[in-house]
Amino acid sequence: EADFAAQTELFKKHLGTIPRAVIWPFGRYNAISWEIAQAAGYRIAFKAGYRGLAYLDRLNAVNRLMIEKQPIEDFIIEITNPDVDKTITRAVQVDLDLIYDPESYEKTDKNLGKLIDRLVEMKVNTVFLQAFADPEGTGNIESVYFHNRVLPVRADIFSHAAHQMIIRDMYVYAWMPTLSIVLPDKSLNEELRVLEKSGDTTRPSQSWYKRLTPFSSDVRKLIYNLYEDLAAHSQIHGILFQDDAYLTDHEDYHPLALAGYKERFGKDLLSVNLNDSPELAMNWSRHKTEVLIDFTKHLMEGVRRHRPNALFARNIYALLLTKPESEEWFAQNYELFLETYDQVVIMAYPQMEKVSQPSTWLEELVNKVKGFPHGIEKTVFKIQTYDWERNTWVKDTVILREIRDILSAGGIHIAYYPDNLWEDKPALNTIKLEMSTQTYPFLP
Secondary structure (H helix, E strand, C coil): CHHHHHHHHHHHHCCCCCCCCCEEEHHCCCCHHHHHHCCCCCCCEECCCCCCHHHHCCCEEEECCCCCCCCCCHHHHHHHHCCCCCCCCCEEEECCHHHHCCCHHHHHHHHHHHHHHHHEEEEEEEEEEECEECCCCCEEEEEEECCCCCCCCCCCCHHHHHEEHCCCCEEEEEEEEEECCCCCCCCHHHHHHHHHEECCCEECCCCCCCCCCCCCCCHHHHHHHHCCCCCHHHHCEEEECCCCCCCCCCEECCCHHHHEEEHHHHHCCCHHHHCCHHHHHHHHHHHHHHHHHHHHHHHHHHHHCCCCEEEEEEECCCCCHEEEEEEEHCCCCCCHHHHCCEEEEEEEECCCCCCCEEEEEHHHHHHHHHHCCCHHHEEEEEEEECCCCCCCCCCCHHHHHHHHHHHHHCEEEEEEEEEECCCCCCCCCHHHHHHHCCCCCCCC
């Protein structure tokens, strides 16, 4: 506010007028800075060097392509293909739980240094960094690693870890839970839980993830606050939505969900058998899919208030591509995800899916993706490096072969999870052969 007031006086003194447009330094701004600029009389603001078209409804962030030392043909390609990003993603999904030492901040920072050394040597360019605490691996989140108004803070280390990775030229996405959050208020938490149908009654969902219902305005507000606080306190490039944003065909029978469905379709779900009405079941499934997408869009608004250039990726189960009818089981849809998010991260887990011929399965998965507009460009294939069924690490040679199967089939973006620096799993000298961004620096 002081800067805008001072420059307004300078312009009046030397030019007799004040400008109506501002260029954000290095293209960085947020909703708060734009509010201040508007109060000072500015009506338009430009970013710096961002690919993409300019839109009249986004006058606070008008894109500008910078003409640099490049062939004019390359500049023409940028203009005619504004939405195509040529960056190849090589990502590791990282657990902060593994490096946090509850006894010593110094030890935690030392552990962070070892993790970053590993990532630098691997030459990855993207990190999906865990922003929540889940040391027991329950998947149900009771605390986080950043200051916020909603959940207890286990340790305020996420922003520091993200910064140390960013200054080493890595893109950092905060890996965040979407619905599997355990509120400190136990009675409120139980009141807002996703419910499933059991016979003629309902009960709290028995699923692995103990989720909150996305049909509740209270849940929307609480989790919005959580995401906004993350963005306010951390320099991040984007968000990876956890795979907990699903609803099975037996969920959600929360009163708020039932009321919403009745308002839209005029049907009382508790009084009908979905097995006897395929059309009703399909409408119910798509309705839940859309509600979950709308819920994440709401969270995206909270992030963009402080990180307006943030990108968003969402996990999706491979079954949604191999068996599209499984939307009814998860309330997820790959095509809608492509339209909504900057990237879709397919959990390409042959071991988890109990696939007998992984190479064939992965090739078919890539070919399915190719059938969608911008599917290959916007899809990250995430490989599992640990077999949770057998409680053992997947062999490095197997991991390498699976990555190469994806690339040879035409996949572009690769990620893997989990990573354990203490056990060197997967083996650094092996995995970096394909994870290094220097291996495949350009799109085919």
